Amino acid sequence: MDKLKYERPYIKKLTAGAMNKFGSLSGPQPFKFIDNVPVKSLVEAYGSPLFVISEKQIRRNYRAAYRAFSTRYPKVQFAWSYKTNYLNAVCNIFHQEGSWAEVVSGFEYQKALGNGVPGNKIIFNGPGKSKKDLLLAIENNSLIHIDHLEELGLLLSLCDGLDHQPKVAIRVNMDTGVYPLWDRFGFNYENGEAWRAVVKIVNSGKLQLAGLHCHIGTYVQTTTAFGVAASKMAALAIKCNTELKQHIEYLDLGGGFPSTNTLKGAYLPGTDTMPTIDDFAEEITGTLIRAGFENDDLPLLILESGRLLIDDAGYLLGTVLANKRLSDGKLATIVDFGVNILFTSFWYDHQVSPADDYSPTIENTAIYGPLCMNIDMIRESINLPLLKAGDHVVVHKVGAYNMTQWMQFIALRPAIVLIDEQEQVHLIKAAESLEHIEANEHIPRHLK
Incomplete structure (x- = not known):
């Protein structure tokens, strides 16, 4: 009789979460598809970060x-x-x-x-x-x-x-x-x-x-x-x-x-x-x-x-850049989008879902953007699985105001795609380039 495959034991933190009328809220689940279009394919085709509208x-x-x-x-x-x-x-x-x-x-x-x-x-x-x-x-x-x-x-x-x-x-x-x-x-x-x-x-x-x-x-x-x-x-x-x-x-x-x-x-x-x-x-x-x-x-x-x-028709896809421990020991995950394109994170505790399969270990995490400002905080506290660099995440309900009040600050503004009713993907706004940003600039002759 073959021996069972060894599985390393792990300790799973009990995270009951907030209560609603149906009982305790479940933990995060992988969110791999938007209108049956794979999140991974969207990122591969249009880059990260990426806004998606349904x-x-x-x-x-x-x-x-x-x-x-x-x-x-x-x-x-x-x-x-x-x-x-x-x-x-x-x-x-x-x-x-x-x-x-x-x-x-x-x-x-x-x-x-x-x-x-x-x-x-x-x-x-x-x-x-x-x-x-x-x-x-x-x-x-x-x-x-x-x-x-x-x-x-x-x-x-x-x-x-x-x-x-x-x-x-x-x-x-x-x-x-x-x-x-x-x-x-x-x-x-x-x-x-x-x-x-x-x-x-x-x-x-x-x-x-x-x-x-x-x-x-x-x-x-x-x-x-x-x-x-x-x-x-x-x-x-x-x-x-x-x-x-x-x-x-x-x-x-x-x-x-x-x-x-x-x-x-x-x-x-x-x-x-x-x-x-x-x-x-x-x-x-x-x-x-x-x-x-x-x-x-x-x-x-x-x-x-x-x-x-429109709020719940908009999603923001992003990628994990790194993890680190803060001075108090709290886990911090750094992603490739910040408050420059998701300023509603100042208002809301946006739901953030991993887009990849993950380990069962859940930890209270802070999510930061890539900007050189301490206020570039996507979530101050959220229970998430341990994500690694290169993993993708999905931010939910971002359709209102983020795409009209976003800023070009340090990072260029990303592309926006629309998934139509037949689940076909359309690029409705191209990602910015350096040429876009500098198109209206003029350098005086003495500074050239």
């Missing part, structure tokens, strides 16, 4: 969100938030699904036009619109959301001599019970500033007040705040109709819905604690339906959700 997940998210609102309210329109992720390929997925464009700068406005969005389906938000921006928006019949009195004054002056009234809305800020208040933007509801702006617009005779807009914050974790916002917006719309005989066509409730990422310092994971899109839809639509509008006169409900629709 078209299938984007469409799934959008349809679920639209269904949540449209099954509860008769008139719903989404407008894709360009600042969340303005890669043209990403934007066009949303536009194919029926989404308008919501932009906050002349740069984003030009991108929306370039993506073929009709001017009257572009919502122009933001406090920094230039004269040139406003003229372009007027020319294209876009919905201009006014942020402050100076902008209103400039817009009124640009309307002299026009043969039509540009469609506008005002942004309204208010107390919804979420603090600190987002009162930097727009006109305040409680002190009457919003009403005075409305009166000035209507009395000018130069602008058509088509809507009212609010955006109460970001990553709002309570549905009741949106209920308060919807109630105050509806009251303002009804007051416009009764006192000024001004019909409000739409109410734009903005965005700010959270994804299921786990915020730093949270006791439980975001998947267990964040309200669902159905929860938000129930609160908002129920409030509007009960607000007192005539049954046939409900305003169009516009939503500008960004993060919720």
